[in-house]
Amino acid sequence: MTPEDNKYAKSHEYVHVEGEIGTIGITDYAQKELGDVVFVELPQVGTQLEAADELGSIESVKAVSELFAPVSGEVVEINETLAEKPELVNTDPYGDGWMIRVRLSDPTELDDLMNAEEYEEYCETESH
Amino acid sequence: MADAALKKTPLNEVERELGGKMVDFGGWELPVQYSGILEEHQAVREHAGLFDVSHMGELAVKGPDALPLLQRATCNDVAKLEDGRAQYNGLLYPTAGFVDDIWVGRRAENDYILVVNASNVDKDFAWIADLAKGLDVEVRNVSDDYVLLALQGPEAQRVLQTMTDADLPALKYYRFTPATTDGAAGMISRSGYTGEDGFEIFLPPADGPRVMRKLVGAGVKPCGLGARDTLRLEARMALYGNDIDQTTTPLEADLGTIVKLEKGEFMGRDVLQRERAEGPKRKLVGFEMVDRGIARHGYPVVDGTEEIGVVTSGTHSPTLKKPIGLAYLPLGKSAPGTEFMVLIRGKETRARVVPTPFYKRPKS
Numbered sequence: 001m002t003p004e005d006n007k008y009a010k011s012h013e014y015v016h017v018e019g020e021i022g023t024i025g026i027t028d029y030a031q032k033e034l035g036d037v038v039f040v041e042l043p044q045v046g047t048q049l050e051a052a053d054e055l056g057s058i059e060s061v062k063a064v065s066e067l068f069a070p071v072s073g074e075v076v077e078i079n080e081t082l083a084e085k086p087e088l089v090n091t092d093p094y095g096d097g098w099m100i101r102v103r104l105s106d107p108t109e110l111d112d113l114m115n116a117e118e119y120e121e122y123c124e125t126e127s128h
Numbered sequence: 129m130a131d132a133a134l135k136k137t138p139l140n141e142v143e144r145e146l147g148g149k150m151v152d153f154g155g156w157e158l159p160v161q162y163s164g165i166l167e168e169h170q171a172v173r174e175h176a177g178l179f180d181v182s183h184m185g186e187l188a189v190k191g192p193d194a195l196p197l198l199q200r201a202t203c204n205d206v207a208k209l210e211d212g213r214a215q216y217n218g219l220l221y222p223t224a225g226f227v228d229d230i231w232v233g234r235r236a237e238n239d240y241i242l243v244v245n246a247s248n249v250d251k252d253f254a255w256i257a258d259l260a261k262g263l264d265v266e267v268r269n270v271s272d273d274y275v276l277l278a279l280q281g282p283e284a285q286r287v288l289q290t291m292t293d294a295d296l297p298a299l300k301y302y303r304f305t306p307a308t309t310d311g312a313a314g315m316i317s318r319s320g321y322t323g324e325d326g327f328e329i330f331l332p333p334a335d336g337p338r339v340m341r342k343l344v345g346a347g348v349k350p351c352g353l354g355a356r357d358t359l360r361l362e363a364r365m366a367l368y369g370n371d372i373d374q375t376t377t378p379l380e381a382d383l384g385t386i387v388k389l390e391k392g393e394f395m396g397r398d399v400l401q402r403e404r405a406e407g408p409k410r411k412l413v414g415f416e417m418v419d420r421g422i423a424r425h426g427y428p429v430v431d432g433t434e435e436i437g438v439v440t441s442g443t444h445s446p447t448l449k450k451p452i453g454l455a456y457l458p459l460g461k462s463a464p465g466t467e468f469m470v471l472i473r474g475k476e477t478r479a480r481v482v483p484t485p486f487y488k489r490p491k492s
Contacts, residue, residue, distance in 0.1 A: 035354065036166045038444040039422065039451075057473070059422050061165040061444050062354045064473075 002028070003094050007110050008119035009070035014094065017110065022071055025098040026058065026089065029123045034060040037089040040082045042100055047075045049102060051109050056099070058089070071109045073102035137182035138275050138333040142340050146350050153353055154247045156183040161352040168355035169446040172322050173489075176281035177351035178343050181321075181328070182336065185249030186274055187242040187256065191265035194238045201259050201395060202232070203378055205388040209234040214302045214317060218386055219244075219252060224377040224396030224403070228252050229368055231319065233304050243276075243328075245368045274314070275336030279343060280326030280359075282489075287346050288327055291339070292316060296327070310339050321356065323363025323487055361441050361452065362487035364414060370425050371412060371440040371454055380408040380456070410437065411462040414484035415453050419477045422451040423470040429455055430469050430476065436461070439470055445486060452486050453479075 006014040012030035015022040031037065039059040049055055049069040056067045078100050082088060088097040104110075114122060134157040144150065148159025158180065161168060171177045189198060198206040203224075204217040214233035218226055230252070231243040244252045253269045260267050279288055285296045294307035294316050304317035312335030320326040331339055344350055357367070366372045372381045379387060379400055387400050417423065422442055429437030442453030461468060466481045 035161060036164050039420070041420075059444065061358060061446065062160065064422065064424065 002116040002120050004116045006094070007070070007113035007115065008122075009068065009113055010122065011068045011070075013068060013070045015070045015110070015113065016094075016098075017104065017107075020104055020107075021076065022073065022102050022104050023098050024055075024070060024100050024102065025093055026067070027119070028093050030065075031090050031093045031097070034058065034063070034065060035090075036061045037086045040086050040089065040099065042078045042082070043075050045075050045078060049073060049075065051106075051112075067099070069102070070113055071102065071104055072106050073104045075100050076103050077101040135183070137180055138336045139180045139182060139277075139340055142337045143180060143350070146344065148350065148352060151353070153183070156246060158183060159350070159352040161354045162350050165352070165354035165358060166446045168349055168351040169358050171349035172281045172324055172351060172355065172359055173447060173487075174282065176279060176283040176287055176326075176348045177322075177355065178340065178348045179278040179280065179351050179356055180340070181276045181278050182274065182333075183246040184276055185244040185246060185252065185269065185271040186276075186330075187244060187249075187253055188268045188270045189240040189242060189256070189265060190238060190268075191263075192238055193260075193263035193265040194240055197256070197260050197263055197265050197267075198232065198240060199391060199394060201256055202230070203388065203394060203396065203400065204232070204386040205391040206232060206234075206240070207391065209240075211236055212303055212305055214304055214319065216302075216386055218378045218383065219255065220378070220394070220396040221374060222395050222399075223374075224379075224399035225374040226368065226372045226376060226378070226381075227255050227374065229366060229372060229383075231317075233317065241270075247369060272333070275331045275333050275339075277329045277331065277336070277340060277343070278320055278322075278326065279329060279348065280320045280322040280324045281348075282325060283348075284324070284326040287343065287348055288316070288329070290346070291342065310335070310342055312339060321363075321365055322359035323365070323485065324359075324489055357441075358443050358446055361443055361454070362445055362447055362485065364454070364484040364486060366412075367441060376412075376456075377403060377408065379403045380410055381412045407459050409459060410456045411459050412440065412454055412456055413462045413464075413481045414486060415455055415468075415479045416482050417451040417477065417479050418467060419479075421472045421475075421477045423453050423455070423472055423477065423479060428471045429457060430471055437468070447487050454484075455479075457481070 041056045151160045228248040292309040307316040315330040424442040427439040437457045445452040
């Protein structure tokens with residue numbers, strides 16, 4: 001199930017907003033497409049990201065994929081646990097497999113992202 | 129995902145039933161994975177896994193001039209083969225570059241079967257047929273006659289023996305025998321592409337799905353192309369199109385054991401003779417990463433601003449739990465321990481030459 005309280009980017013990242021902080025990761029659809037994740041490269045705390053900037057990369061056994069920022073903001077926290085347990089991206093993408101937290105600089109950007117229902121439809125069309 | 133233009137093996141339906149994630153692999157629709165690459169990889173290392181390799185081609189070479197033809201076309205010594213024995217071999221151009229890397233088995237005197245890479249079947253057939261002109265030999269593409277299943281892993285023999293009349297313990301590595309498997313007449317070869325003990329089972333296409341279901345029912349894990357790639361790379365087995373191709377020679381690829389200069393004239397022999405005397409200019413070596421990251425196929429190896437080599441294969445090794453790969457390096461920089469730089473998405477990243485294979489199975 002795609003969580004209703006997130007917003008979704010076409011590049012398959014989600015952002016979960018609480019107050020001015022957005023938690024970013026990749027979706028369940030994305031982790032399934034990637035397969036076993038073995039290495040996640042994340043930006044440093046303090047990095048200023050613009051929406052659609054490449055924020056890092058994710059290596060699965062079979063391929064590498066870029067990660068893009070769904071929203072603009074300053075990186076305030078990264079998920080250090082992923083260095084030791086990158087498989088959390090597969091097993092719990094919306095929970096313990098989160099990647100970074102940003103302080104949103106322009107919350108109106110959230111309006112450009114998809115809601116859960118729109119994102120599910122988008123994945124349907126992508127897989128055909 | 130269904131694509132009518134893609135070729136399908138006779139096992140396609142079973143693979144979908146078993147949850148295979150189907151992809152386009154050089155024009156063939158095949159599963160890249162079922163439950164996950166890491167899990168499938170581990171199953172082959174510790175128990176047994178099953179791969180559909182029916183997309184690979186088979187060529188039959190038959191007639192009084194079969195041996196002279198194969199001796200001329202390849203670099204290994206086909207004359208060494210006896211009935212029921214097989215060898216890894218290189219089909220070479222006059223430049224000593226690979227037309228393909230192949231498995232050659234002798235069924236009987238003047239009767240050979242070649243197993244060739246899927247993407248090279250037509251090219252290999254045309255090449256060998258051309259060399260056969262004027263000789264008393266028939267070359268046939270018999271790829272559609274077989275389903276080919278690779279059953280690999282320490283438990284492969286135990287599982288397969290319950291279904292076949294072949295005496296598997298007596299079948300040594302790189303030998304093959306006619307065999308009836310679950311009532312289907314075919315052949316079994318002790319060989320594979322994983323670094324584990326295992327078998328390749330040739331079956332009539334109609335019997336393939338039943339035998340596959342039965343093996344999976346016996347507890348063998350169905351495995352996809354993803355695990356096949358990580359397994360073969362750990363065992364340092366070359367992948368045509370990645371590690372070797374028409375521009376690379378067997379000596380550059382460190383496959384000197386299949387180069388038999390003493391057997392007489394063959395395609396590319398003069399080039400290989402020179403390389404053996406002077407050393408090849410570059411060598412395919414195994415490496416590990418010193419810095420973080422995975423160096424993958426096509427990433428350049430650099431020395432300052434100069435590109436001095438290239439990564440041909442790279443992945444995360446599920447057994448060693450770290451990134452590994454193969455790269456062509458100048459001969460002078462190919463000794464184990466030598467550090468070099470790979471450009472990973474534009475960033476210089478340190479790697480180190482290591483001895484191969486990365487993984488060697490424990491002797492039983």
